[in-house]
Amino acid sequence: MAERHLLELTGLSKSFGGLACLSDLDLHVDEGEIVSVIGPNGAGKTTLFNVITGVYGPDDGEILLDGESIVGLEPHQVTNRGVARTFQTLRLFLNMTVRENVMAVQYGETKATVFESMFRLPRARREEREIRRRAEEKLSFFGQRLVGYRWDQPAYSLSYANRRRLEIARAMATEPRILLLDEPAAGMNPSETHEIAELIGKLREEGKYTILVIEHDMHVVEGISDRVVALDHGVKIAEGSFDEVATDPRVVEAYLGLRKAETK
Numbered sequence: 001m002a003e004r005h006l007l008e009l010t011g012l013s014k015s016f017g018g019l020a021c022l023s024d025l026d027l028h029v030d031e032g033e034i035v036s037v038i039g040p041n042g043a044g045k046t047t048l049f050n051v052i053t054g055v056y057g058p059d060d061g062e063i064l065l066d067g068e069s070i071v072g073l074e075p076h077q078v079t080n081r082g083v084a085r086t087f088q089t090l091r092l093f094l095n096m097t098v099r100e101n102v103m104a105v106q107y108g109e110t111k112a113t114v115f116e117s118m119f120r121l122p123r124a125r126r127e128e129r130e131i132r133r134r135a136e137e138k139l140s141f142f143g144q145r146l147v148g149y150r151w152d153q154p155a156y157s158l159s160y161a162n163r164r165r166l167e168i169a170r171a172m173a174t175e176p177r178i179l180l181l182d183e184p185a186a187g188m189n190p191s192e193t194h195e196i197a198e199l200i201g202k203l204r205e206e207g208k209y210t211i212l213v214i215e216h217d218m219h220v221v222e223g224i225s226d227r228v229v230a231l232d233h234g235v236k237i238a239e240g241s242f243d244e245v246a247t248d249p250r251v252v253e254a255y256l257g258l259r260k261a262e263t264k
């Protein structure tokens with residue numbers, strides 16, 4: 001039997017109004033790997049995440065998480081199976097504190113009844129303590145950037161880069177088996193981008209996370225990826241090491257050429 005991948009997509013297709021956004025896509029991620037998805041704007045990268053996480057059902061194809069199909073599950077069920085994501089456009093609760101933002105994603109897992117929670121009965125209090133502890137543990141991963149005094153401040157007081165870090169902390173708090181990061185370095189300056197690349201490496205080395213990441217910054221992609229998958233118009237046009245993919249003529253034409261033209 002072929003080896004089992006942690007995440008395995010086969011023949012995945014998704015169209016919107018007759019426009020194919022993903023076509024017959026095969027992709028896998030093994031435990032402990034960092035796989036990057038690249039491709040020009042509109043290539044279907046975010047759609048890929050939306051289909052994996054159950055925001056949209058695929059028109060065709062299979063999605064296996066550790067050998068079990070997750071097709072047809074609701075997004076919260078996919079999260080419970082161990083798939084967490086961040087969003088290209090941030091979805092924080094800006095008026096809640098930093099700590100509360102990370103706590104909020106965990107409430108779906110609590111066992112206490114509304115009655116137990118309202119009257120702060122022992123089980124509800126125990127769960128609350130555990131949720132708080134877990135939130136603080138995840139925030140501690142970001143060291144000086146999201147240090148203790150910030151945990152009680154509203155999320156709107158954070159810099160844009162710290163908001164992106166907070167989004168990652170929220171994804172971590174669901175204790176996923178795989179983290180899907182949608183352009184974690186978007187909108188960051190070069191030094192913040194460099195830090196994010198280091199952070200992603202640390203998530204794998206120390207956090208033992210498996211990561212599928214969409215990223216536009218080629219320095220980040222080069223620095224972090226075990227494998228790179230390039231999409232164009234919903235089709236996989238190349239896959240392999242960074243060097244293999246970055247020098248693939250189809251990728252150069254579809255993506256790198258385009259980026260060069262943009263930065264001129």
Ligand SMILES: Nc1ncnc2c1ncn2[C@@H]1O[C@H](COP(=O)(O)OP(=O)(O)OP(=O)(O)O)[C@@H](O)[C@H]1O
Binds near residue numbers: 017
């Ligand atoms: N809900 C939707 N309804 C209709 N079309 C959609 C929907 N979601 C995505 N699309 C289309 O699918 C295509 C791929 O979009 P997607 O957001 O996946 O691209 P992307 O690779 O993430 O691009 P970017 O780099 O700009 O984030 C686009 O043509 C987009 O307009």
Ligand SMILES: [Mg+2]
Binds near residue numbers: 045046
């Ligand atoms: Mg996108």
